[in-house]
Amino acid sequence: MVNREFAETESDGAWTAEVAAVERRRAWQEVWRRLRQDRFAMAGLVVICALTVVAIFGPWIAPHDPTTQFRDGLRIDGLPVGPSSKFLLGTDSLGRDLLSRLIYGARVSLLVAVVARALTLIPAVVLGLVAGFAGGKTETLIMRFTDVMMAFPIYLLAMALVVVLNPGLTTLVGVIALIFWTSLARVLHGEVLSIKESQFVTAARLGGCSNARILFRHILPHLAAPIIVYTTLGLGNIILFEAAMSYIGLGIQPPTPSWGNMIAVGQKFYMAAPLLVVVPGVVMMATVLAFNLVGDGLRDAFDPLQRRVR
């Protein structure tokens, strides 16, 4: 452990700052150490890393182009062909290679999830922080607005937005950013409410810091844990949402493969070739599960005292 007493009696400011930096590094190492002990979280992390590699290097990994309709990709009776050495998982109802589409689908699904989730952080952090810190009318207004957004059945709101905008990747990302910020904003609001009573906030204020400086330099770093945990947990939900929207034709538009629209296409020959529906679903479930496991693991790792009751 760092020698606290020594750090406090030391008059040299630079030395104190260094000690603080070491402590901060230790705190992160501690989180990582605890996370490593969580077998489920580590399994999730492995899956996520593997998927990320597949998504980034997709064009080099995929055996075929995902949109090419192969002549030998359909049987004589028009049904998709089963797994073979050329098509490892078989083809879809249009004679395209299923494995290649899955790989490219991973690119799309992860891209949408990560970009959209990053965008939701902006309203979530700004509104949550401001509502918690400002209090009074501002707080009521922001939190009530959050409630309104939460009262909306999200799929319907998304449908309403898509009907006036045009369906596609950009619209989908925008819609997700507009919808999925509410729960994080609520959590942060609650956290700020308790943090702003801390002595270090009072100290910062006495030191003459502006409100913005207190919020973003002093309070925000303390919110790293909830932000990381909820961001991870939210990714799984966004992947499910994207899939459902693409499945009903309001998300990613064909021929671009996404796991959701692959299921919609696969459904046409569902009874004859159930794999076309089963495989993308299983892959999606594994992905969402991985994000949820890592999110739960992170929550425990950040907050060992308030462990979930197991």
Added chain:
Amino acid sequence: MSRYVIRRLLWMIIVILCVSLITFVLSYIVPADPAQLMAGPRSTPEIVARIRHEMGLDRPLYLQYATYVWNVAHGDLGDSFITRRSVLVSILERFPATALLAVFGLGFELLIGIPTGVISAIRRGGVMDRSLMVASVLGVAAPAFWVGLILIYVFAYKLGWFPLGGYEGWGHPIYAVLPGLTIGLTGAAWYARLLRSSMLDILGADFVRASRAKGLPEHLVIRRHVLRNAWGPVVTFFGIDFAYAFGGILIIEIVFSVPGIGWQAWVAIQNNDVPLVMGTVLFATFLVCITNLAVDIAYTWLDPRIKRN
């Protein structure tokens, strides 16, 4: 109590006003030309101009919005672009199908979730608890529409126990079993986890130890003392879940070809039928608000300790 209800009603009106502002912006401001949209692709400029005047699009925006709100307040959600029929009538016609799915869906969620939560809490750490919790983690991660497709394959196509999809009225609830089960399987996990942790909290309380010490049989301890105190979070969550599950039901309608309001809105989107989509949004919001209000009132009635502020 009545003051509380009045405040909540006022709040509900504000929510619906906000939502109406959103649907107004989406139907009148975001599209480049709503009149053109209504007139359809093969229309002359004269027709578009006449429609623009009829729709009041040549008037100031605040007047347009005021008229819109006035109409909505009177239950006039406009007419469908395609069928020219009243949107509200179209929605109300389709609503029974959605309601049947909602009853089955939410019913299955509770039917699966509550016993799961109770058993896991009682058998904490045991094999049963662990396997149920693994199942709940899987349930949360599975895409609902996909679970629906799997159920169709197994129970409707292979085993033939249930119809593949469709809707034949409330008299034939068998059509709602698989869609309901889909919602139930993917949503029950939340209830199970919530009830489990809330029961575990209470199982550690002094009054539970006291009732065990006086020799009360364990099942009575659970039923009379633990469960009664553990309901709170479940009831609150039901209010939150309703909005979510309702949205999910609209997707499930599409999977099972159930002609409810979700299916109708979906078809309307493909036809660019903006009033029907926006009307469905307003209708659903109204329904969610009413349910939340009912849940909150039920909550204060179930647990009088809760202060209403």
